[in-house]
Amino acid sequence: xxxxxxxxRMAVATAAxxxxxxxxxxxxxxxxxxxxxxxxEAIKGFNLIPSFTLESYVTVQxxxxxxxxxxxxxxxxxxxxxxxxFVAIPAAWSMAxxxxxxxxxxxxxxxxxxxxxxxxxxxxxxLIFRDFGLLDTRIGLTVMLTLINLPIVVWMLYTxxxxxxxxxxxxxRMDGASLFDxxxxxxxxxxxxxxxxxxxxNIILAWNESFWTIRLTTTNAAPxxxxxxSFSSPQGLFWAKLSxxxxxxxxxxxxxxxxxQKQLVRGLTFGAVK
Amino acid sequence: xxxxxxxxGVSSAALLCGFANAETxxxxxxxxxxxxxMQGLTDDFAAKNPDIQLxxxxxxxxxxxxxVTTDIATKGGQYDIVTIGNYEVPIWAKQGWLVALDGLGDDxxxxxxxxxxxxxxSVDGKLYAAPFYGESAMIMYRKDLFEKAGLTxxxxxxxxxxxxxxxxxTDRSSDISGMCxxxxxxxxxxxAFLTALNNSFGxxxxxxxxxxxxxxxxxxxxxxxxxxxxxxxxPQGASSNGFNENLTLFQQGKCGMxxxxxxxxxxxxxxxxxxxxxxxxxxxxxxxGNGNHGHWLWSWNLAVPASSTKAExxxxxxxxxxxxxxxxxxxxxxxxxxxxxxxxxxxxxxxxYEKAAPFAAPTLAAMDAADITKPSVKPVPYTxxxxxxxxxxxxxxTTVGQLFSAVxxxxxxxxxxLAQAQxxxxxxxxxxxxxx
Numbered sequence: 001x002x003x004x005x006x007x008x009r010m011a012v013a014t015a016a017x018x019x020x021x022x023x024x025x026x027x028x029x030x031x032x033x034x035x036x037x038x039x040x041e042a043i044k045g046f047n048l049i050p051s052f053t054l055e056s057y058v059t060v061q062x063x064x065x066x067x068x069x070x071x072x073x074x075x076x077x078x079x080x081x082x083x084x085x086f087v088a089i090p091a092a093w094s095m096a097x098x099x100x101x102x103x104x105x106x107x108x109x110x111x112x113x114x115x116x117x118x119x120x121x122x123x124x125x126x127l128i129f130r131d132f133g134l135l136d137t138r139i140g141l142t143v144m145l146t147l148i149n150l151p152i153v154v155w156m157l158y159t160x161x162x163x164x165x166x167x168x169x170x171x172x173r174m175d176g177a178s179l180f181d182x183x184x185x186x187x188x189x190x191x192x193x194x195x196x197x198x199x200x201x202n203i204i205l206a207w208n209e210s211f212w213t214i215r216l217t218t219t220n221a222a223p224x225x226x227x228x229x230s231f232s233s234p235q236g237l238f239w240a241k242l243s244x245x246x247x248x249x250x251x252x253x254x255x256x257x258x259x260x261q262k263q264l265v266r267g268l269t270f271g272a273v274k
Numbered sequence: 275x276x277x278x279x280x281x282x283g284v285s286s287a288a289l290l291c292g293f294a295n296a297e298t299x300x301x302x303x304x305x306x307x308x309x310x311x312m313q314g315l316t317d318d319f320a321a322k323n324p325d326i327q328l329x330x331x332x333x334x335x336x337x338x339x340x341x342v343t344t345d346i347a348t349k350g351g352q353y354d355i356v357t358i359g360n361y362e363v364p365i366w367a368k369q370g371w372l373v374a375l376d377g378l379g380d381d382x383x384x385x386x387x388x389x390x391x392x393x394x395x396s397v398d399g400k401l402y403a404a405p406f407y408g409e410s411a412m413i414m415y416r417k418d419l420f421e422k423a424g425l426t427x428x429x430x431x432x433x434x435x436x437x438x439x440x441x442x443x444t445d446r447s448s449d450i451s452g453m454c455x456x457x458x459x460x461x462x463x464x465x466a467f468l469t470a471l472n473n474s475f476g477x478x479x480x481x482x483x484x485x486x487x488x489x490x491x492x493x494x495x496x497x498x499x500x501x502x503x504x505x506x507x508x509p510q511g512a513s514s515n516g517f518n519e520n521l522t523l524f525q526q527g528k529c530g531m532x533x534x535x536x537x538x539x540x541x542x543x544x545x546x547x548x549x550x551x552x553x554x555x556x557x558x559x560x561x562x563g564n565g566n567h568g569h570w571l572w573s574w575n576l577a578v579p580a581s582s583t584k585a586e587x588x589x590x591x592x593x594x595x596x597x598x599x600x601x602x603x604x605x606x607x608x609x610x611x612x613x614x615x616x617x618x619x620x621x622x623x624x625x626x627y628e629k630a631a632p633f634a635a636p637t638l639a640a641m642d643a644a645d646i647t648k649p650s651v652k653p654v655p656y657t658x659x660x661x662x663x664x665x666x667x668x669x670x671x672t673t674v675g676q677l678f679s680a681v682x683x684x685x686x687x688x689x690x691x692l693a694q695a696q697x698x699x700x701x702x703x704x705x706x707x708x709x710x
Contacts (some may be wrong), residue, residue: 040547043522063310064332123348130350215341218300218352219329230332233305233518 028250035243042239056244063241064230066248073223073249075138076213077206080145081199084153087146089195092157093183097166107158110151118148118211129216136218144216145206153202160194161187196263200256207253224249297587298327302342303357304574305332308407308614311604312595318603319594326587335462342579346371351581354588358403360394360573360646361661367402373578374400377589382597386618390644391573394657403575404596408616409537410640411470411570411660413557416550419443419450419530433474433499433560436531440507443530452507454529455500458516459679461671466660467533468678469671470568472496474561478650479662479699484708486699488674488692498688501681513683525549533559535572536640539633540611556636558643566651569659571644573616616641670702 034042035057036050060066095103125144126135134140164187172186188195210225217226228249231242257264303309309332316328331353333341338357345352346366358366366372378384378401384392387405395403413436415427423443428435440452456467469479477492487493504512507530509523517534521541524532525548532538545551559567576595578588594600598620604613610630613621615637621627622638631637646659656662661671677691677698703709 040522040525043518044526063313064330122344126344126348126350130348135350135352214333214337215344218302218331222331226331226333229334229337230305232334238305238518 028254031243031246031250034240035247037240037243039238039240042243056240057248059241060231060244060248064227066227069222069224069227070248070252072138072217072221073207073225074252076141076145076221076223077203079138079142080149080206081202083142083146084150084202085195085199088150088153088157088198089183089188091154092161093187095154095158096161096164097169107155110154114148114151122215125212126216135216136220136222138221141213141216141221141223144212145209148209148212149202149205152205153198156198156201157191157194160191160198163194164190193263193266196260197266197268200260200264201268204253204257296325296327297584298329299354299584299588299591300329300331300352301355301357301576301591302331302333302338302353304335304338306574309357309574311608311612312406312600315600315603315607319591322594323587323590326590328591346579346581349581351579351583353579354582354584355576355591356579357406357574358577360391360403360405360571360575361658361663361667363395363403363575363577364397364657364663365665366577367397367400371580372402373580373582373585373589374402375404375578375589375592376400377586378404378593379590382593383620386598386620388617388619388641390571390641390646391617394571394573394646395575403577404592405573405575405617406596407537407614408571408573408641409535410572410616410637410644411467411534411559411568412536412539412636412640413531413533413559414524414539414542415531415555415557416443416527416529416553417555418550418553420555427555427557429557431557431560433562436533436560437499437503437507440503440531444507449528450530451509451523451528452530453503454509454515454520454523454532455504455512456516456520456534457504457508457513457679457682458519459513459672459675460516461661461668461675463516463675464679464682465671465675466570466572468497468500468675469662470559470570470660471500473649473659474559474564474566474568475499476562476564476566476651478652478654480655480703480708482653482655484655484703486696486703488696488699493692493695494688497678497681497692501688504682513679535570536633536637537615539637540615540631543633544611556633558636558639564651567640567643569644569646569649571641571646571659664708666702666706666708670699673698673702 033048033050036052036054038051038053038055041047041051095107129135129140132140134143168190169182169186172182177186208225210229213223213225214229217223228242228245231238231245313330319328320326339362342353342356342358344350363372384401388408391405391408392401395401395405413427413431420427420439420443423439425439425442436453442452444450444452456464458464472478472493475492475496477490477496478487480486509515509528515523517538520529520532520534521538523529524542527550539554539556542548542554543551559570561567576592578585578592582588596617598618601613601618601621605626610624610627613627615621615631615634622634628634644659646657649657649659656664661667674695677686677695680686681688681691700709
């Protein structure tokens with residue numbers, strides 16, 4: 001009897017998980033479906049059966065090439081993530097293993113910068129970029145995305161590092177490890193799941209960032225967010241083309257997320273149950 | 275070193291210098307059919323100007339406006355040519371943000387530009403932007419439904435007739451709404467239509483002392499008329515419908531009438547997209563017998579920001595893209611029906627165009643009837659037909675648009691919305707220093 005209840009519970013839980021997953025994934029699924037419709041079909045209303053035309057993909061590729069913004073997205077997302085990790089790992093180490101009275105305040109202050117609306121600092125940032133010749137450059141955007149994602153990266157790494165017993169690092173120190181060895185050869189390998197999930201999450205955040213990437217670029221460094229934005233139209237039909245552009249833009253990150261989901265989940269639940 | 279080697283070296287160096295001197299123009303534009311078509315035809319410009327290369331930045335209208343404003347205001351110099359509406363041109367020109375277009379060349383024929391359009395792009399007699407395409411507003415109606423209902427569209431219809439006709443041809447069982455109008459909130463969406471409607475009802479946004487006029491009877495009459503009409507003869511969910519949504523409804527045969535931008539005529543009469551292409555008639559924007567047909571006038575224009583360091587090359591491109599020659603180029607490649615409309619008088623005297631575009635004459639009539647310097651029968655301190663050409667209008671227009679859209683959605687009453695609009699407008703105009 002107990003087994004039957006357990007099976008039923010399992011079935012209900014599985015069904016609930018599937019329903020929730022479907023609800024979460026549905027906007028992406030509908031974007032993909034819409035991209036396979038004609039413009040007239042797309043605007044007609046809710047319909048899950050497309051005519052499976054690829055004309056929107058052809059138009060999108062002909063109108064504005066995919067490769068250049070794709071490469072820009074890769075460089076900016078990966079570059080900003082690596083740069084953020086270089087800065088965040090030592091910062092998180094110091095906060096996790098040598099905390100001071102003000103460490104919590106500093107962490108909160110770092111996070112509070114994320115609460116400020118980006119548009120509030122648009123003009124000063126724009127002027128700085130203009131004066132340093134960083135407008136429409138990959139390096140400028142890489143630095144910008146590093147800075148805006150840094151608080152989250154530091155916070156995540158800090159949380160993971162706190163789960164690692166300090167005694168292990170002390171033992172390494174007693175064995176004569178330098179600070180560099182301690183971070184690179186002892187701490188980092190132990191925190192790989194946490195670092196990996198931070199890396200993946202930061203790539204996703206950087207890939208999807210649209211406020212700064214659209215406003216600080218024109219043609220040379222414009223990534224896929226700018227590519228998508230170019231298909232919205234005040235006069236004319238554009239839903240299918242916009243969906244095709246969006247599908248092309250999210251495809252790489254979707255595939256990456258699919259293949260790394262184990263690491264991502266492992267990292268995000270690292271130390272959740274002790 | 276022989277002579278041949280020397281000549282080769284000199285030629286290579288000259289070629290390299292040529293490449294080094296090639297100027298790249300960055301053009302910011304919106305994504306619409308005419309602009310995208312122009313991008314596809316720039317080989318012609320490149321052949322005539324091998325020393326000028328073009329880079330395009332296409333953005334959604336509001337993002338483009340914000341990007342370009344930020345860049346010009348901070349002198350970022352990211353763009354050499356910007357696509358802006360006739361709302362921005364006089365405001366930006368007065369701010370010193372745009373270069374006066376005095377280098378368009380002798381054969382540009384500036385006098386051929388439609389007077390109403392040219393007037394809206396000039397400040398102190400100087401042209402600050404060249405029109406790429408222009409539009410007014412008119413009625414697009416289903417001739418077959420009118421015939422079935424025993425109706426005949428007059429040459430100059432009144433709102434009273436339009437209201438009755440819309441109710442008569444509404445057939446809910448066949449999913450046909452007698453009237454499709456903009457309801458989606460926004461200064462360029464529902465407020466464009468409602469401002470023109472109010473103009474034709476004898477109203478205005480502000481009196482000569484910049485006092486908002488939402489507490490005056492004209493606004494109440496026009497807004498009540500609009501809400502009642504949409505309730506009786508409009509499609510479901512009209513408060514979410516903008517230009518694109520109504521275009522689709524009309525193309526699918528679900529609207530008896532649609533009053534909107536004249537540029538829509540080429541879409542609804544295109545048999546590739548429209549199921550009613552051969553059944554569409556056109557008529558001038560209605561009035562209330564006062565001769566005011568709304569004064570809707572809009573154009574997308576190319577301008578050179580003052581921060582550009584390549585103004586000369588930029589003007590060369592603008593002269594090409596807005597010339598009579600470009601019109602002929604489009605006609606030769608894509609047919610006369612696809613040329614950008616509403617900018618040049620000569621186009622409307624062209625027999626080929628009139629033959630290919632049955633909407634040419636009503637479009638010209640609508641544009642000729644628009645005078646943005648006198649949008650209302652009452653005196654006004656501003657210019658602009660379906661908008662008020664002051665910087666504050668974007669924000670204020672959208673706020674008022676949200677209030678009026680809520681009325682259409684049944685979330686508030688006409689009286690409440692007008693009272694709130696009056697309060698918001700008085701506050702904004704006082705804050706901005708118009709009301710002393």
